[in-house]
Amino acid sequence: MKWGYGSRSRSRHSSVVAVAEAEEAPEGSQFGDEGLRQSCWNNMPVELLREVLLKIEESEAKWPMRKSVVACAGMCSSWREIMKEAVQTPEASAKITFPISVKQPGPRDSLMQCFIKRNQSSQTYHLYLSLTQALADDGKFLLAARKYRRTTCTDYIISLQVDDMSKGSGTYIGKLRSNFLGTKFTVYDASLPHAGAKMVKSRSTKLVALKQIAPRVPVSNYEVAHISYELNVLGARGPRRMHCVMDSIPASAIKPGGVAPTQTDFPASNNDSFSTIPFSRSKSASMEKSLSGPLESQTEGALVLRNKSPRWHEQLQCWCLNFHGRVTVASVKNFQLVASPENGVSGPEHEKVILQFGKVAKDVFTMDFRYPLSAFQAFAICLSSFDTKIACE
Structure with missing residues (x-):
């Protein structure tokens, strides 16, 4: 149970542990509920057990040590519930522990440091959580994406697993088109x-990654963001100009005391192993239960982000942005996103960098984000920078 929540996989590329029901263990095994009933842990008072698990969670600040937190959560349902209470969201703890963490907003007071590795031959992109201050360490794998060229568009399928990019699999969490x-x-x-x-229907018979989507797996796509790049019709050289409308985040989220919707569980259709959430024919009703935050605030208007304008450096003869040492290679892909003035913000909140992305090696790029963006949303925005832009440059 090195990296998996109910899994024995030891691959360093396996995703952040999946929230799942503990597997049935052989009779007498101490990894199952039956084994626990026969062990000394069964006689421990719940209050004392909670205290022990809380101490474990507090003592492990980052990966790979946090695999012990995951192992405890995989012991049985009671241990898992205690751990789910102990492990805070990235907003409060600046930690990513369970897979649902990649769908939750990042920390408010600091940038969560990650990096992306690109494989041009396979058209894949892997997102890692930085474990040290180095620009590219081994990292903790979070998400993977693969590029698929269509006749009229390009799709980036985003998954929790490196080796399963099928849109019909339980590891599929979204896409960029x-x-x-x-x-x-x-x-x-x-x-x-x-x-x-707004849900966009998908054809259940569509082939993705040479795997046919199983009819029993509901395939849903909800629009959460729109990204646009300004056309360069005159052919003038200069940095790209980005504009992002975050449909799923209210504009008030970046103001003091503002709150963005936070997912607390994956829907049952995301993975057969996510069986703790009952399936309902009314998809909206069942999924809304896994959200927290003032959902009615979505009527206030969506958060709008724009790229921070770089300045021209006379001595270097290039456009420059201050990435505070997180970017070392000049590239047209480099950008920093801040709140647009149309959100009604001013002062320090207006200049605060919410997402920055930049090149540090041939196929290595840093990605730092903060509240109210999640790792998934930030990753999708950065993937748009990799795509070829015929009319922009």
Whole structure:
């Protein structure tokens, strides 16, 4: 149970542990409920057990040590419930522990440091959580994406697993789709991001990654963000200009005391192992239960982000942005996103960098994000920067 929540996989590329029911263990095994009933842990008072598990959670600040937190959560349902209470969201703890953490907003007071590794031959992109201050360490794997070229668009399928990019699998969590010119993108979430989200129907017989989507797996896509790049019709050289509308995040989220919707569980359709959530024919009703935050605030208007304007450096003869040492290679892909003035913010909140992305090696890029963006949303936005833009440059 090195990296998996109910899994014995030891691959360093396995995703952040999946929230799942503990597997049935052989009779007498101390990894199952039956084994626990026969062990000394069964006689421990619940209050004392809670105290022990809380101490374990507090003592392990980062990966790979946090695998012990995951192992405890995989022991049985009672241990899992205690651990789910002890492990705070990234907003409060600045830690990513369970898979649902990649769908939750990042920390408010600091940037969560990650990096992306690109494999151009396989058209895949892997997102890692930085474990040290180095620009590219071994990292903790979070998400994977694969690029698929269509006749009129390009799709980036985003998954919790490296080796399963099928849209019909339980590890599929969303996708990014571009238009033909590569100037407009839409981010889709496989889970309901907020009340009233617009769902786009998908054909259940569509082939993705040479695997046919199983009819029993409901395939849903909810629009959560729209990204656009300004057309360069005159051919003038200069940095790209980005504009992001976060449909699933209210504009008030970046103001003091503002709150963004936070998913607390994956829907049952996301994975057969996520069986703790009952399936309901009314998908919206069942999924809304896994959300927290003032969903009615979505009517206030969506959060709008724009790229921070770089300045021209006379001595270097190039456009420059201050990435505070997190970016070392000049590239047209480099950007920093801040809140747009149309959100009604001013002062320090207006200049605070919410997402920054930049090149540090040939196929290595840093990705730092903060509240109210999640790792999934930030990753999707950064993937749009990789796509070829016929009319922008």
